[in-house]
Amino acid sequence: MSAKPIATTRSATGVQTAKLAVWWLLASEIVIFGGLLAAYLMHRMAHPEWANYAVHTNTLAGAVNTIVLLTSSLTAVLAHHAAEEGNGPKAAKLLYATVGGACMFLVIKSLEWSNEIAHGYTITANTFWSFYYTAAGIHGAHVIVGALIMLWVASTARKNEELHRVENVGLYWHFVDLVWIFLFPLLYIAK
């Protein structure tokens, strides 16, 4: 790059602008997912009959996906570590591994959903299933977007360019993991 943007830091905050933008994005995500999960929680507590619907969620699929996301968070933070050491190619490899985790998550999710839809548990079956597909669906959309951004970041990191992006996309990915940490007990464990 010949021209560097001038506003790479903000003197008032002392945080690199790109990273600050990611934190702001995550703050807005807290309100999106937080609002959705809070709404689910209050309905769940007010409707004892939902327990009879929740028994049909696939705990094994949810559990395997939890491990997949935790592992992908590890590779994301290891990519950040490699980027800090200035090792762009290694960071890119670890980001590709993280994308692999994202793909595995999505494959498991689609198998799980196909099975549920085949049994008649669709998004319109009742409000429990509406919440189930909405919450996991918005989360899944974040997984897809995260994977695409990581592919792009890896393509530059591979050439040892813009290595700060590795940490920034990592922050986003850890947040996607965080949301799942709460979705898992809410949708799969509380029966």
Place this chain on the structure above:
Amino acid sequence: MSADNAAAHDDDHGHGAHHPVEYYYKTYAALVVLFLVSVIGPYIGEVTGLWWLTLITAFGIAFVKAGLVIRNFMHLTVEKSFVHYFLITALAFMALFFFAVSPDVMNHEGTNWKNLAAEAEIERALAEHAAGGGHHGDHGDGHGAEGDHAAPEGDHAAPEGEHH
């Protein structure tokens, strides 16, 4: 926990704290152990009927896991306090939403109002479940609960298990 000690040791390195790779592996191992507890705990809680065990292991541990990810993977502790302020503000708005709306959702009656649709839906769904019964509710229930299918207005429309 060793991962925690490592964090305490490295926190004072300031912005962009650089941890050895082992630090991340230890954090990951702690997360996996906590995950196993969060699956096994509620199972034991269900078998023994200890509801508080389910609550602590399922939801209490989710917060511990979240704390580990935020601190050890996202390095929020070494981030500028300004970032903490707006993240906390977002959480506060979420709490405001919950506490402002939940009284209307979680109560089905109050002063001069009654949520008839919600009460009718609970009654209908529980009766349908009792008639069809069991964990395999979709394999033949629904047929046994005819007459209850006049779904109440509101957000709880199609009865589950009507179609296969």
